[in-house]
Every structure is written in structure tokens, then in C-alpha cells.
Amino acid sequence: MENMLTQTAARPLTNDNPLTATNQPVIQLRDIEKVYQTKTIETVALNRVNLTINKGEFVSIMGPSGCGKSTLLSIIGLLDEPTSGVIELDGRPVQSYSDKELAYLRNQKIGFVFQSYHLINDLSVLDNVELPLLYRSGVGGKERRERAYAALDKVGLSARTNHFPSQLSGGQRQRVAIARALAGRPEIILADEPTGNLDSVMGEEIMDLLLSLNQQEGTTIVMVTHDEQQAHKTQRLIRFFDGSQVS
Amino acid sequence: MLLSYLKIAWKVLLRRKFFTFISLFGISFTLMVLLVVVAMFDHAVGAHAPETRLNRMLFVNFLHIKYKNGGNQNSPASYYLLDRYVRHLKTPEKVAVHSMFHATPSYVGNNRIDLDLKYTDHVFWQVLDFTFRDGKPFSDSEMKSAARVAVINQSTARKYFGTEQGVVGRTIEINQSAYRVIGVVEDVPVIRLSSYADVWVPLSTSPNNLNQVRLDGEYSAIILAKSASEKAAVQAEFDQMVKRIPLPDPKGMDYLDVHADQMLASYSRQIMSPLTDYSSDGTALLYSILSGIALLFMMLPALNLVNINVSRIMERSSEIGVRKAFGATSRTLIGQFLVENIFLTTIGGLLGLVLAYVALQLISGAQLLAYSHFELNLRIFGWALLVTLLFGLLSGVYPAFKMSRLMPVQALKGGSK
Numbered sequence: 270m271e272n273m274l275t276q277t278a279a280r281p282l283t284n285d286n287p288l289t290a291t292n293q294p295v296i297q298l299r300d301i302e303k304v305y306q307t308k309t310i311e312t313v314a315l316n317r318v319n320l321t322i323n324k325g326e327f328v329s330i331m332g333p334s335g336c337g338k339s340t341l342l343s344i345i346g347l348l349d350e351p352t353s354g355v356i357e358l359d360g361r362p363v364q365s366y367s368d369k370e371l372a373y374l375r376n377q378k379i380g381f382v383f384q385s386y387h388l389i390n391d392l393s394v395l396d397n398v399e400l401p402l403l404y405r406s407g408v409g410g411k412e413r414r415e416r417a418y419a420a421l422d423k424v425g426l427s428a429r430t431n432h433f434p435s436q437l438s439g440g441q442r443q444r445v446a447i448a449r450a451l452a453g454r455p456e457i458i459l460a461d462e463p464t465g466n467l468d469s470v471m472g473e474e475i476m477d478l479l480l481s482l483n484q485q486e487g488t489t490i491v492m493v494t495h496d497e498q499q500a501h502k503t504q505r506l507i508r509f510f511d512g513s514q515v516s
Numbered sequence: 517m518l519l520s521y522l523k524i525a526w527k528v529l530l531r532r533k534f535f536t537f538i539s540l541f542g543i544s545f546t547l548m549v550l551l552v553v554v555a556m557f558d559h560a561v562g563a564h565a566p567e568t569r570l571n572r573m574l575f576v577n578f579l580h581i582k583y584k585n586g587g588n589q590n591s592p593a594s595y596y597l598l599d600r601y602v603r604h605l606k607t608p609e610k611v612a613v614h615s616m617f618h619a620t621p622s623y624v625g626n627n628r629i630d631l632d633l634k635y636t637d638h639v640f641w642q643v644l645d646f647t648f649r650d651g652k653p654f655s656d657s658e659m660k661s662a663a664r665v666a667v668i669n670q671s672t673a674r675k676y677f678g679t680e681q682g683v684v685g686r687t688i689e690i691n692q693s694a695y696r697v698i699g700v701v702e703d704v705p706v707i708r709l710s711s712y713a714d715v716w717v718p719l720s721t722s723p724n725n726l727n728q729v730r731l732d733g734e735y736s737a738i739i740l741a742k743s744a745s746e747k748a749a750v751q752a753e754f755d756q757m758v759k760r761i762p763l764p765d766p767k768g769m770d771y772l773d774v775h776a777d778q779m780l781a782s783y784s785r786q787i788m789s790p791l792t793d794y795s796s797d798g799t800a801l802l803y804s805i806l807s808g809i810a811l812l813f814m815m816l817p818a819l820n821l822v823n824i825n826v827s828r829i830m831e832r833s834s835e836i837g838v839r840k841a842f843g844a845t846s847r848t849l850i851g852q853f854l855v856e857n858i859f860l861t862t863i864g865g866l867l868g869l870v871l872a873y874v875a876l877q878l879i880s881g882a883q884l885l886a887y888s889h890f891e892l893n894l895r896i897f898g899w900a901l902l903v904t905l906l907f908g909l910l911s912g913v914y915p916a917f918k919m920s921r922l923m924p925v926q927a928l929k930g931g932s933k
Contacts, residue, residue: 346841348837348925348928369845369847372840375840376843380842387928389835391523392520399520400841402850403520404842404845455841
């Protein structure tokens with residue numbers, strides 16, 4: 270790997286090892302409910318969830334499939350609306366925000382890493398990484414390129430800028446996805462099973478990358494995972510069952 | 517950002533080649549047909565030589581006689597009517613009278629060639645702007661003296677004499693009569709009915725009895741107004757004049773209907789008469805019908821494009837989800853898909869233009885209509901671009917709007933709600 274973020278060994282979670290976390294809440298959820306309704310069935314995906322995530326925290330969310338983890342992440346990331354409840358980002362409720370305001374918040378504050386990468390296959394690696402900056406006013410073409418190169422350098426893929434996603438391995442694609450999330454320098458990274466499609470070695474690499482980001486740059490990370498081992502490398506582990514937080 | 521959109525648009529076009537082919541074929545074929553039809557229409561009724569002063573011209577091509585027994589008669593006018601009444605109007609600058617053209621046999625050695633012959637007065641050459649390659653038109657005195665002189669077109673010169681050079685002064689035999697060629701003009705397309713012929717000779721040499729008192733006949737008049745704005749005054753005077761024309765058979769005839777119309781109106785009055793019952797010149801109705809057909813013709817590929825675009829865009833719902841997740845607003849996404857669609861339709865439009873050019877060359881080359889040479893002009897090109905843009909917008913707005921309304925999470929999951 271060419272020039273990846275400094276590798277960080279996993280550290281046990283203890284109260285005297287707070288890593289980069291502060292006590293300043295960056296995400297607050299109050300009584301969040303999400304109900305999917307069809308003509309015949311009502312499915313409660315999230316049931317009165319209350320959660321505070323502080324600036325610089327690395328939080329993992331675990332639970333069985335269908336328990337509402339990804340729904341929660343989508344709601345935190347403003348990709349979906351809750352049926353009821355309040356979401357606050359930096360202490361400001363966002364429910365009444367317009368499409369334009371929500372797009373602005375997603376662009377400025379949040380970076381996403383998806384399990385299935387969601388790279389745009391028709392764009393080169395560099396163009397994919399530039400994507401968040403494309404929607405940011407005041408960032409010119411030259412600056413976009415420079416920041417995209419820097420982000421790719423961080424994840425060790427500066428030699429792959431002109432490749433297309435189909436020419437990369439799963440681990441490389443996920444690193445491109447992380448570089449894309451980093452390019453906009455967001456305060457929060459939301460990762461939905463980022464290692465779910467990777468083998469254990471690749472999974473470890475990606476996890477180390479996320480840990481480095483959190484420790485070296487102070488980025489707040491919320492990660493949904495099925496991997497107990499990886500979850501224990503984060504500062505806080507939240508467990509979900511049937512749409513409710515159980516620990 | 518635009519470059520990024522265009523890159524994506526190009527990649528999408530290459531990715532689904534069959535869809536792209538169907539889309540491009542639909543756009544380019546439709547546009548080609550429209551452009552060919554418009555070019556032919558323009559060729560038929562636009563201001564082209566020799567009818568270059570079309571904006572000042574009025575045509576008396578047909579008359580309609582209503583009989584008391586309910587019968588109708590539609591025919592060209594008689595020479596008597598045009599000479600006695602139309603020629604004496606005060607407001608026009610000039611009035612030219614000519615016959616319909618007739619196929620007339622002529623022989624070069626033992627080879628028969630059919631020439632379209634037209635009888636005209638000398639004013640005909642003053643009203644119309646023929647391009648003389650050699651010689652000159654016949655004069656007032658030649659008209660009055662029924663001189664056996666003829667003006668022929670280039671093709672006739674080549675067919676009859678084997679050359680266009682040195683033809684003036686030679687003799688051409690038409691209807692078993694010898695005429696001296698006094699002028700050679702450029703070919704006029706057959707579609708320009710008022711001016712077209714192979715050979716033009718003085719009206720006074722016609723074997724017909726020109727002074728017979730009757731309304732119907734085989735003659736037309738071209739009226740040249742002093743200016744474009746004076747056409748209305750000419751028409752008003754013409755209408756007043758028609759009221760004074762006595763009916764030759766007042767017992768059998770109910771009324772006479774004859775008008776000085778602009779070129780298209782002079783034909784549409786006849787063509788649309790089953791619908792208008794001669795109450796108007798029918799141009800508004802004709803334009804409405806033609807526009808309706810054109811719109812329907814364009815709607816089909818536009819709807820097809822909407823359909824293809826919806827599935828194209830649905831395929832890209834993950835991309836839409838990602839773009840939204842990283843800060844694209846609905847408006848930005850609509851803009852992106854419209855740019856992509858306009859890009860596609862512009863390619864289709866340019867292809868259509870090339871196809872139309874080729875088709876017009878083939879039609880002109882095949883000489884389906886004698887001496888017709890269809891061309892794409894700047895005006896038609898402008899219309900084509902406008903139609904293409906309209907196509908792009910029509911077929912892109914709905915799918916783009918539909919997809920931009922999705923919540924990002926729905927788009928990421930594939931667009932299902």
C-alpha cells in the first residue's frame with residue numbers, strides 16, 4: 270500500500286483511553302421512530318431511539334439483520350426521514366430543512382461509506398472522489414483535483430486515479446469510497462458495513478484506515494457492523510434489537 | 517461540472533448501445549422526415565427565383581362557380597375574365613396572364629420529346645425574375661403581333677439542340693409550328709406551377725379563341741402589388757371588381773367566387789374547400805392540420821424517449837442516491853439529466869440533419885419532381901435545432917423530475933418505494 274494513513278493498532282476500550290472523543294454532542298437523536306407502512310402491514314424499524322454521539326467519537330452499531338441499524342444510519346445521515354422524533358446536528362434540529370438545506374448539510378458535514386461501495390462505474394477513480402466537491406460552491410476545478418489526489422494519497426491509491434471502479438479489487442473500491450468520503454473533509458463519517466463485502470485481510474485494512482482517520486483527524490465515525498471483533502476496536506458499541514437500542 | 521455531466525452522458529450512451537441506437541434513430545429519423553417535408557414545402561411556396569418578389573405577389577389560379585341546382589365548378593379562369601377585368605385593376609403595379617402548362621410533343625429527328633408549353637403575355641417576364649442565360653424575353657410588340665418566338669429553359673436547349681450555347685436565333689418546332697428561340701433561362705422546378713414550363717411562347721400565338729366570353733378557362737394571373745403592404749388594397753379592389761362581373765348564365769349560375777390570393781392561399785383555398793366551403797382561403801386550417809400532424813409525428817418518438825429515459829434513469833438510481841448523499845440537490849440532478857438528454861438529442865438532431873441533407877440530395881438527384889433541387893437553408897437548420905432542443909426538454913423533464921424526487925435512501929436501494 271503506497272502511502273496509507275499511519276496504521277493504528279487496535280486498542281482495548283477503556284474509560285482512560287478516550288482516543289479523540291470530546292463531550293461535545295455532534296449528533297443527537299430524540300425519540301426517533303421509523304415505521305414502514307403498506308396497505309396491510311406496519312413495520313416498526315426504529316422504536317423511540319435516543320442517542321447522543323460526541324464530536325470525535327468512533328461508535329459502532331451492532332445487531333441482527335433487520336433490526337434497524339442501517340435505517341438508523343440513513344436517518345443520522347439525512348438520507349431518510351424519521352416518522353417521528355427529533356434529529357439535531359450540532360445542536361440544531363433539521364426536520365424542517367428544505368431539500369437544498371439538507372443537501373448542503375450532507376455535503377458539508379457528512380461523508381458516507383457504503384457496504385457495496387456505490388461508486389459510479391462510468392467515472393474514473395479521481396472523478397468519483399471529486400464528487401462531493403462538485404456540489405460545493407467556491408471549489409474550482411484545480412482545487413477539486415488537488416483535494417481528490419490528497420484523499421486518494423491518504424488511502425494509498427494515488428497510482429490508481431485514472432482507473433475505473435471495475436478495474437479495482439473490492440478492498441481498493443472501498444478505499445476509493447473512503448477517499449470520496451474524505452475529500453469533502455467532513456466532520457462525520459457514516460459507514461454502513463464497510464467491511465461486509467471484504468475478506469478478513471481487506472476488512473482489517475479498511476478498519477485500520479477508519480481508526481486512523483478517527484485518531485489522527487478527529488473525525489466522528491458511526492459504523493454499522495456485524496463483526497464483533499471490529500466493533501470492539503471502536504470507542505463505543507451500541508446494540509440494537511427489533512428497532513430498539515438494547516445497550 | 518458540465519464536463520462531468522457530458523462525460524457521464526457519453527458513457528451512458530456507449531453502455532447501452534441498443535437503447536442508444538433506438539433513441540438516436542427515433543430522433544434522427546423523425547427530424548429527417550420533418551426537415552425534408554419543410555424543405556419541400558419551402559421549395560414549393562417560399563420566395564425563390566423566379567418568384568423572388570413573392571411578398572408583393574397575388575395569384576388568381578382558380579375560380580369557383582356555384583350553380584343554383586347545388587352544383588359546383590372549380591377551374592382556372594378564362595383569358596376573357598383576366599384580360600377584361602383583372603388586367604384593368606388600378607391598384608396593382610403589373611398584372612401578368614399565363615396559361616396552364618401542357619405537355620406538347622416535339623421531335624428531334626425521329627426522337628419524340630415532350631415539352632411543357634406555357635402561353636404567357638410579355639408582362640409575365642416583368643413580374644417574374646427569370647435568370648436568362650442567353651437572349652431576352654418577348655416584348656409587347658412581339659406579343660401584339662403574335663410573333664412565333666419562344667423562350668426555352670436550359671434542359672430543353674440541351675435536349676433539343678444538344679447544347680446551351682448559340683441556341684438563340686435557332687428554330688424549335690412545337691405543335692407543328694416553328695418558333696424562333698429568343699431566350700434561354702435557367703430551369704424552374706415543376707413544383708412552381710405559376711412560372712414553370714420548358715417553353716414559353718406569346719399568348720397571342722395560342723390556337724384557342726382568347727376572346728370567347730366565358731368565366732372558366734385555363735388561364736391564371738399573377739398580380740404584382742406596388743409594395744407588400746399594398747396587397748390588401750389590391751385584394752379589396754379585386755373583391756369589388758368580382759362583384760361587377762356579370763354571370764353569363766344568370767338562370768343557372770348562382771354566384772362566382774374568385775380571389776386574388778397569396779401563393780399558398782391560392783392552392784389551399786381549393787384543397788381545403790371541402791372543409792371550408794370556400795368561406796376562407798383555408799391557410800389557417802391547413803397550417804393547423806399540418807402542425808397537428810407534425811406534433812403527432814414528433815410526439816411518438818418523444819414518448820418513446822420518455823420511456824427509454826425512465827428506464828435509463830432508473831438503472832442509475834444508485835448513482836442518483838450517491839449524488840444526493842454527497843450533496844446534490846433535486847434541482848441539480850434535474851439539470852444533470854436535462855443536460856444529458858439535450859446532449860443525446862443534439863447528437864440525434866445533427867444526425868437527422870445529415871440524413872435530411874442526404875435524403876434531399878437523393879430526392880433532387882432522382883428528379884422525382886422535374887428541375888427540383890431541394891436544399892437545407894439556415895432557417896430550416898434553425899428550426900431543426902429548436903425542434904431538437906424541444907425534444908430534449910420534452911423527453912427529459914419528466915424522468916428527471918421523477919427520479920430527483922426520490923429520497924436518497926430509496927435511490928440507493930434501486931429506486932423502489
